[in-house]
Structures are given as structure tokens and as C-alpha cells.
Amino acid sequence: MSNNTEFTLAELMIVAASEAWRGDGEVLASGIGVIPRLGASLAKLTYAPELLMTDSECFLIEEPIPLGPRGDYVPKYSGYMSFERVFECVWGGRRHAMIGPTQIDRFGQTNLSVVGDYKKPKAAILGVRGLPGNSINHINSFFVPNHSKRVFVEGEVDMVSGVGFNPARWEPGMKQDFMDIRRIVTDLCVLDFEGPDHAIRVRSLHPGVSFDEVQEKTGFPLLKAPELGETPHPTAAQLEIIRRLDPHDLRGAQIKGNPPGIRTAA
């Protein structure tokens, strides 16, 4: 895949994130945060023009908006997507969101509420936000800029905000069919839940990263996807689109130290 173009880890992750939306059809692609948003935008501008996107406020657009101050660029609106409409979309299931939770467990359960004891937490984060509703209604992927045992926790997440493949949490009669957890894009690898009984697996490793390193920085055992290989490198065409979508290089501040995409042995 490599065409010897230089690229950063953030750019590699944007391309990996964009792959999450492949084949989804006409759904609202909600990439929350710089890398997920650039991933969704890249998907829409390349292999998935059918995706719906917003201006990150309340209007639908067909041309993804560059990030940050816009200069002469004037967004072209094609429709409306207020928060009220977003809930209607979420509950109807026509959405694939990618967000960055504080914690993720082996079941794909996520936490955005608190770290530590619920009543008197070590750290209060945002609150559950839309995770309970998103996770039980539509496709979700996740983004982790700092793959570590603090994010990929042993046992369950401290406060289960988003549902996952944990049988103990589901009672008879509750509908699990709409839960669809796809990918986790981290700074080390791409994970999915396509193992036996939705077991979490490493799907691809970023250049220069070993499976053992990923396992060591994860709080639970991981499987290797049979087709496990290297995360595809960005193509020159993809890099050109990413640079156009992010003229102020906000992506450069997303991963600590803005490392290159191909890591050399430490």
C-alpha cells in the first residue's frame, strides 16, 4: 500500500477511521473530534459520498467543511439537523457515530461519566451524554488517542454509559439487535469485535507496532484477527484531501508529539 509518501500517525489514524464508514449506506456519519471528523469527511469525499454529514452544528452539508477558521470558504447547506432531529435519527438507527470514550472494556461497553467510585469519583468527566441511546440504537465506533490500560480497563468500565456485548447486563426481552459496535481506532492499532461471540480482536497494527505491545497496554486479553496485518498507509490522494480539509493542521495536535506514521524501533 505504501507509496513512500511521508505521513503522520494522525493521518494514518484518519484513514483508518474513514474505513469504519465503508459500506454503511445513507446514514448520518458523526465523527466527534478532529480525527473522527476528518475520517468521516474523507470517507464522504472518496468511497462513501452517500453519507450524510453536518456542519458540526445544525445544518446538513454535502461538501464536508474544512476545520477551523474558514477564510473565504462558505458552507453550502443542504438540509437541517437540529439536536432534536439528531435524536430522531439516533432512535431510528440511521447513524454511525465515532467518539472518544474515557474508558472501554472487553465487551465494548464505554464510559464518559466518571472515573472511580460513582458517588465520590476520582474524576468527573462529561456525563453519559448520548452514549446509552447511541449504543443501543445505531452503529458505533470509537477513537482512542492514547492506547493504555487506563482506557482499555480490566473488568468493566467504571460507569457503564454505553452498552456492549456483556450478557450479564441484558435482561430477557430487551432488544439487542440494533447494537452494532464496529471499530476502535487507537494510536497503536485497529480493533473490532468480530471474534467468537463478539470477542475483541486486533484487526490491524500500525506500522512499527507489535501485537505484544498492544496486548501489554490493554487491560484484557486480545485475539489476533486471522488476516491481521499492517494498517493501510494513506495514499497521496487521501493525504491531499486531508490537508485540504484541515488547513490549520489541527490534526497535528491530536496525538502527543505528532509522531510520524511509520515508527522506528525505540
Added chain:
Amino acid sequence: MNKLMTTADVVDQLRDGMTIGFGGWGPRRKPMAIVREILRSNVKDLTVVSYGGPDVGMLCAAGKVKKLIFGFATLDAIPLEPWYRKVRESGALELLELDEGMWQWGLRAAGMRVPFLPTRCGLATDITKLNPELKTIQSPYADGEVLLAMPALKLDVALVHVNVADQLGNTLIQGGDPYFDHLVARAADACYVSAERVEERLALTPDQARLNTFERYLVKGVVHAPCGAHPTTCAPEYGWDMSHFKRYVASAAEEGGWQAYMDEFVTPGEAAYQVKNGGIERMGKLPLPVF
């Protein structure tokens, strides 16, 4: 009919222990002039129902909040709401932490005068585990699905900030997203609105009139509060005040920080508040955030 009143008149209507819903979303179009009036009052033990921004943080900082019914608290550009965080971590708050969708669903139920509305949101999470008062219900139809019965979130009072109102209680929300203010208004026994501009009686074109999102019979009082959402946004007129947010965030890390913030910005009153923030001239021209 003239519903015009002052922020002090609104706060006179509040009682200790009331359940109060706030319009807006995070750091957007919050009724902050009324919040500041509450901060100056003796009202306490409130149950605060909000998509939380600095309304939640400041009321927590001032010790006004007994219980918080919320899905999040954030300043967006500064993700962690500093005073919510500090008070939440002290263990001092009673909580009903809800999925964002459940929150508006509960208000909707209250507005429609039904005891609950069914939803899948919240099932199989810690929300139901932590709040055993949230019950499930089985569909009476052939599918037999088990759903969460989101109870009505009935409010004593709703507080909402809008762009334009008239003395009759008609309102316009001119920003792109009206959020859920209509549901907050419908869920309450009494809704008080503050407005950037108040006219005697609105006389609108059809396009303008579509920006009215709830009926005036819901509105008990109208307050003229220019820049009344500051330091939050009031699109399309002004954006959030990042320098004020930074000052506010810093107060949570300082010894006696809240008292200092109160002394500097809140206690001297709204006119002094405006002077402290560069006057209406500056506040009303703060640029809208670009994403």
C-alpha cells in the same frame, strides 16, 4: 396583558427545594442573567434539570443544587465544566444522570401529561442500576419487548433565554438550533423567559414567525436581559466569551475562588457585570464559534 418583569421578580417566584429546568445546551443560550440573580438570592436546595453548561457549574459552586438531573456538563471548547467537576467529585450532589435522549423524553412526557414514555435508551447501562426508581415495562403487544419507562420530568419552573419576546409572552429563537426549550417550557408549571429584545407586540412575517417554538400561554413572565446569555452564546448575535470562561475556570483552582468570582462579577449586579465584561458593546459582538 403585560408579562414584563425583572430578574428579581422571577427569583421572587422561586422557593427552596423547587425543581427548575434550564433551556439552552452546554455553553449555548443559557438564561445566565437569571442564573446570576439566583446566585445573589437565598434560594437553596434546588433540583436542577439541564443540558448542563455554566448554569449547572455556577449553581453547584454556590451550593444551590441539592439534586442534578442531567446528561452532561461542559463548556464545549473547554470540555470539563470546572465547578460541576469539583462539586461532583466532592460527593455532595444527589444525581439522576440520564442519556441525553432520555432527558428530553422525560420532559416530553411531563408536557404531554403522561406518567412515562417508553424508550430503549438507558437499558443495559449503569443508569438503571444506579437509579432503581427507573422501571422497565413490557410491551403489551405481540413483540413483548422490555423497554425503559422514562418517567415524566415535571418542573416547577422553567427558565429560558430567547432572542426576542413581546410583552404578551410570544418568543422567537433566531439561532440555528432551538435546542429543547419548548420541551422545558411545556414541562413546567411556570416558564419565565429572558430576552435580548422585548417588544410591545410582535408583528412578524411568516418566515420570522416560524422561529416561535412554544406558545405564550406557557410563559408567565418576560425579562428584558440584553446579553443575558453571556458568557454563553446567543446565536446569531454573539458567541461565548472565552476570556470570561478562562477566568471562571481558573476560579475553581483558586482558594476562595468562587467567592472571588461572586465578588467580582455577580454580587454587584447585572449593570456592573456588563461593565466588568467590556460592556454590551463588547459582549454583544463576541464572535460566534467556528467548528
